[in-house]
Amino acid sequence: MARDPKHDILFQPIKIGPKTLRNRFYQVPHCIGAGSDKPGFQAAHRSLKAEGGWAGINTEYCSIHPEADDTHRLSARIWDAGDVRNLRAMTDHIHHYGSLAGVELWYGGSHAPCMESRATPRGPSQYASEFETLTYCKEMDLDDIATVQQYYVDAALRSRDAGFDIVYVYGAHSYLPLQFLSPYYNKRKDKYGGSLENRARFWLETLEKVRRAVGQDCAIATRFAVDTLYGDTGVEVENDGMKFIALADPLVDLWDVDVGDIAEWGEDAGPSRFYQQGHQVPWTRFVKQVAKKPVLGVGRFTDPEKMTEIVTKGIADIIGAARPSISDPWLPKKIEEGRYDDIRVCIGCNVCISRWEIGGPPMICTQNATAGEEYRRGWHPEKFPKRGTEDSILVVGAGPAGSECARVLLERGYTVHLYDTAAKVGGHLNSVVTLPGLGEWGYHRDYRELQINKLVKKNKQSQVALGQKPMTAETALTYGAEKIVIATGSSWNTDGTNCLSHDPIPGADASKADQLTPEQVLEGKKAIGKRVVILNADTYFMAPSLAEKLAVAGHDVTVVTGVHLANYMHFTLEYPNMMRRMHELHIKEIHNAFSSRIETGRLEVYDIFGDGSKRTYRGRGQLPREANKSQRWVEFDSLVLVTGRHSNNSLYTELKARQGEWQKNGVKDVYLIGDAEAPRLIADATFTGHRLAREIEEAKAQLPLPYKREVAVWGTAHMPGGNFELEYKT
Amino acid sequence: MKILVAVKQVAALDEDFAIRDDGRDVDSDFFIRDLNEWDDFSLEEAVKIRESSAEPVEVVVVSVGPDEADESLRKCLAKGADRAIRVWDTCIEYSDSIAIARVLAAVAKREAPNMLFAGVQSSDQSFASTGIAAAALLGWPHAAVVSNLTCTPGANLAVFRRELEGGLLHEVEIQCPAVLTIQLGINTPRYASLRSIKQAAAKPIEVLSLSDLALGAADVGEAGSSSRVRRMYVPDKARAQLIEGDAAQQAARLAQIIHAFKGAAS
Ligand code: SF4
Numbered sequence: 001m002a003r004d005p006k007h008d009i010l011f012q013p014i015k016i017g018p019k020t021l022r023n024r025f026y027q028v029p030h031c032i033g034a035g036s037d038k039p040g041f042q043a044a045h046r047s048l049k050a051e052g053g054w055a056g057i058n059t060e061y062c063s064i065h066p067e068a069d070d071t072h073r074l075s076a077r078i079w080d081a082g083d084v085r086n087l088r089a090m091t092d093h094i095h096h097y098g099s100l101a102g103v104e105l106w107y108g109g110s111h112a113p114c115m116e117s118r119a120t121p122r123g124p125s126q127y128a129s130e131f132e133t134l135t136y137c138k139e140m141d142l143d144d145i146a147t148v149q150q151y152y153v154d155a156a157l158r159s160r161d162a163g164f165d166i167v168y169v170y171g172a173h174s175y176l177p178l179q180f181l182s183p184y185y186n187k188r189k190d191k192y193g194g195s196l197e198n199r200a201r202f203w204l205e206t207l208e209k210v211r212r213a214v215g216q217d218c219a220i221a222t223r224f225a226v227d228t229l230y231g232d233t234g235v236e237v238e239n240d241g242m243k244f245i246a247l248a249d250p251l252v253d254l255w256d257v258d259v260g261d262i263a264e265w266g267e268d269a270g271p272s273r274f275y276q277q278g279h280q281v282p283w284t285r286f287v288k289q290v291a292k293k294p295v296l297g298v299g300r301f302t303d304p305e306k307m308t309e310i311v312t313k314g315i316a317d318i319i320g321a322a323r324p325s326i327s328d329p330w331l332p333k334k335i336e337e338g339r340y341d342d343i344r345v346c347i348g349c350n351v352c353i354s355r356w357e358i359g360g361p362p363m364i365c366t367q368n369a370t371a372g373e374e375y376r377r378g379w380h381p382e383k384f385p386k387r388g389t390e391d392s393i394l395v396v397g398a399g400p401a402g403s404e405c406a407r408v409l410l411e412r413g414y415t416v417h418l419y420d421t422a423a424k425v426g427g428h429l430n431s432v433v434t435l436p437g438l439g440e441w442g443y444h445r446d447y448r449e450l451q452i453n454k455l456v457k458k459n460k461q462s463q464v465a466l467g468q469k470p471m472t473a474e475t476a477l478t479y480g481a482e483k484i485v486i487a488t489g490s491s492w493n494t495d496g497t498n499c500l501s502h503d504p505i506p507g508a509d510a511s512k513a514d515q516l517t518p519e520q521v522l523e524g525k526k527a528i529g530k531r532v533v534i535l536n537a538d539t540y541f542m543a544p545s546l547a548e549k550l551a552v553a554g555h556d557v558t559v560v561t562g563v564h565l566a567n568y569m570h571f572t573l574e575y576p577n578m579m580r581r582m583h584e585l586h587i588k589e590i591h592n593a594f595s596s597r598i599e600t601g602r603l604e605v606y607d608i609f610g611d612g613s614k615r616t617y618r619g620r621g622q623l624p625r626e627a628n629k630s631q632r633w634v635e636f637d638s639l640v641l642v643t644g645r646h647s648n649n650s651l652y653t654e655l656k657a658r659q660g661e662w663q664k665n666g667v668k669d670v671y672l673i674g675d676a677e678a679p680r681l682i683a684d685a686t687f688t689g690h691r692l693a694r695e696i697e698e699a700k701a702q703l704p705l706p707y708k709r710e711v712a713v714w715g716t717a718h719m720p721g722g723n724f725e726l727e728y729k730t
Numbered sequence: 731m732k733i734l735v736a737v738k739q740v741a742a743l744d745e746d747f748a749i750r751d752d753g754r755d756v757d758s759d760f761f762i763r764d765l766n767e768w769d770d771f772s773l774e775e776a777v778k779i780r781e782s783s784a785e786p787v788e789v790v791v792v793s794v795g796p797d798e799a800d801e802s803l804r805k806c807l808a809k810g811a812d813r814a815i816r817v818w819d820t821c822i823e824y825s826d827s828i829a830i831a832r833v834l835a836a837v838a839k840r841e842a843p844n845m846l847f848a849g850v851q852s853s854d855q856s857f858a859s860t861g862i863a864a865a866a867l868l869g870w871p872h873a874a875v876v877s878n879l880t881c882t883p884g885a886n887l888a889v890f891r892r893e894l895e896g897g898l899l900h901e902v903e904i905q906c907p908a909v910l911t912i913q914l915g916i917n918t919p920r921y922a923s924l925r926s927i928k929q930a931a932a933k934p935i936e937v938l939s940l941s942d943l944a945l946g947a948a949d950v951g952e953a954g955s956s957s958r959v960r961r962m963y964v965p966d967k968a969r970a971q972l973i974e975g976d977a978a979q980q981a982a983r984l985a986q987i988i989h990a991f992k993g994a995a996s
Contacts, residue, residue, distance in 0.1 A: 001746045392924045465921035480925025
């Protein structure tokens with residue numbers, strides 16, 4: 001199918017300085033956990049996007065010097081020839097597909113804690129990072145300024161040597177150039193502080209120096225937060241924002257613009273819970289009024305209609321994307337070929353980002369199970385090895401894991417029967433998407449549902465059997481499948497079992513009229529009283545989401561939480577606005593507290609740290625601390641138990657118990673995936689389904705094959721020609 | 731008791747398609763073929779009668795179509811049909827629904843079932859006439875758009891309900907043998923297990939030619955049809971455009987379009 005001609009504009013090449021982007025799709029710098037230390041991961045992840053049609057593809061933020069060391073987080077680095085060698089793998093592979101490779105040269109100031117290098121970061125003024133813990137920078141004198149600017153120049157030269165076509169001076173997300181520009185950081189009184197011209201000086205000089213060094217060969221880009229969203233205490237777009245663009249425009253070949261800062265960079269990488277596609281446009285639309293150079297804007301653009309509108313309306317010339325390119329590395333190619341409904345639309349959950357926030361484990365994606373697995377497992381997001389056997393496969397459960405497993409098995413040419421009691425593909429996601437702000441998470445289900453329906457049409461022996469009776473072990477055994485995949489999901493505990501006591505809570509019982517599990521709340525069949533207490537021992541979204549839902553519906557909601565409420569939402573950048581939402585709705589939080597017993601209409605609450613601080617050995621059967629005497633009763637009309645989950649694995653255990661009957665029924669193996677194996681993130685459940693489908697021919701396919709590791713190798717020095725031996729300076 | 735279920739392998743359009751050179755149909759390369767949706771329900775109804783019956787009931791599916799139709803017949807076998815018959819002869823091509831009904835009536839005479847079920851209509855052609863035409867050719871009583879059926883094998887009578895305008899239900903008794911066309915939603919069609927799909931793959935499909943049914947080339951194809959497709963085409967799409975600008979600009983643009991439309995100079 002050909003693409004709609006109205007999208008042709010997205011495929012027009014555009015010149016940026018000495019280089020030309022072949023179309024308007026551009027992967028802005030984003031972290032993946034590869035950096036310069038996992039060159040294979042870096043090269044594979046980025047070049048797959050070049051293959052998928054992205055015209056420009058960048059590294060993540062790339063440190064120019066050990067003074068910008070973000071350990072524990074993982075940046076790329078271009079400190080030396082060793083890094084140049086490693087990053088070369090990325091640029092070579094990108095060039096192979098005719099795309100441009102970019103590097104985002106980064107200096108963090110006090111936002112870089114330098115935990116590996118132990119260097120001292122420098123900044124425009126001395127300040128303590130609002131993002132890091134306990135990190136101050138040294139205020140730069142004029143020598144420092146010249147030195148750091150030279151770091152940029154040297155890094156730019158190394159970047160050129162590494163084959164990069166686009167060299168950034170990175171000033172968004174509150175990094176060094178913006179720290180000079182913003183009065184929030186810059187308190188200087190010399191020619192680098194005070195007036196806008198003075199505050200802009202560092203950035204402009206740096207651009208000029210970098211341009212002089214590599215501007216003949218490379219396009220010079222800058223990433224600029226045109227509004228830091230603090231009003232006039234920071235950068236405001238219609239004030240310093242546009243003025244700075246006018247000043248710097250002659251020095252750049254490409255503007256990469258966004259909004260926000262680093263401490264709340266979820267205002268840039270907006271989660272779908274709070275922000276829709278194009279949410280930055282009200283700020284970034286001003287840029288083209290001043291800039292004469294091409295402008296690219298971001299905002300989780302996944303819809304070609306919206307992208308076309310952005311370009312035709314003159315809001316931006318180029319569509320920048322991080323998350324949409326992770327979720328679907330072949331997005332441009334699918335638009336080009338008119339395969340619109342094959343696009344794997346980013347759901348905006350920010351689980352990809354969570355890994356960077358956690359400290360740099362390899363990125364994962366909820367929608368795209370191959371993200372981060374390109375190199376180490378050799379998984380291509382759009383290509384699948386043909387099936388290795390004639391086995392037909394029964395997948396029980398069409399939730400995230402089961403539907404992904406079925407999809408990939410079908411892609412591989414297997415005959416698959418996907419079976420579920422629900423009338424719709426999606427499993428628990430079908431109710432999760434009814435929580436406030438989570439509607440877009442339904443794209444995860446929609447993608448699989450649509451692909452499976454297409455694939456089933458091609459393989460007539462395959463089918464999707466929905467709305468069925470619960471599968472029994474007997475039916476599964478005699479179903480006629482050689483392989484059975486159990487993906488029956490998990491449920492919330494009805495008895496209060498939790499991660500703190502690892503036991504039920506006396507009196508907790510969701511079969512009672514005044515107690516509910518999250519499923520029962522979402523089902524909406526059980527009456528809920530005015531005063532609701534949510535008892536929480538879960539660290540992700542369920543408790544705050546239910547609190548929001550119930551408060552909006554007019555209930556008085558109190559959350560009693562024994563764990564850091566919504567802790568994982570720090571990592572997905574949803575935390576700040578989630579907390580604002582809870583404030584707006586007057587939701588009360590009793591934190592560091594949990595429940596010891598529950599009675600009708602009330603629960604006993606104790607402070608987690610209510611026992612004695614002194615630990616002494618008091619003999620057998622005696623607690624080593626003074627007993628906890630903080631118990632008190634809290635009343636409720638309805639109690640929601642968000643205490644923990646358990647796998648729904650009875651079908652699997654029954655089938656295992658009847659292993660002796662497998663052979664005579666032609667069953668070769670039975671597998672357990674997703675939450676049915678262990679409750680986890682949707683991304684990880686999806687991964688287990690994908691992984692099994694790729695490896696199902698293996699003798700023990702329940703266990704993952706080893707992957708190709710990228711680690712430092714003893715006997716090889718990082719620096720070309722360097723020495724790896726132990727040696728001491730004596 | 732025997733129930734004959736007439737089924738059709740229908741064609742759905744692929745995302746992209748082209749019209750055949752003679753301009754009378756879509757090029758068959760672009761078809762995705764599957765069992766007609768209505769036929770899933772009529773087959774299920776027959777199988778349910780067999781399952782709830784004390785006396786033996788045989789469910790026979792029949793389709794008029796080329797080799798590819800075996801795929802749909804096997805699907806029916808996997809879902810519980812006892813036997814499958816396919817009738818084909820190259821001169822059947824270009825038959826209209828009346829000519830197809832003639833073939834089905836001949837099969838019904840040969841099989842002598844107590845009831846002939848057909849779907850209300852096929853999803854690709856939607857004439858809704860094949861089943862009824864077969865009843866006329868057989869001289870059997872018939873009912874269309876049946877949404878509920880009670881039938882006791884051996885009783886020679888069936889009671890069915892039809893939905894009428896205004897929420898009325900029509901309950902009717904019919905003498906067998908009879909032809910019923912079955913509506914969607916009358917039951918919940920079952921899915922076939924992998925085991926029954928595999929077993930169906932090994933079952934024979936009886937293939938009959940025109941001569942087996944004492945029919946000739948003149949009874950089918952264009953010769954045996956009462957209607958003929960003249961052409962098949964994609965109508966021109968209505969064009970819409972958004973007129974932007976302030977009220978005056980919009981009015982001016984509108985006037986311009988009207989002038990251009992009328993052929994007047996603007
Ligand atoms: S993890 Fe979530 S937000 Fe990130 S790319 Fe994937 S779907 Fe989008």
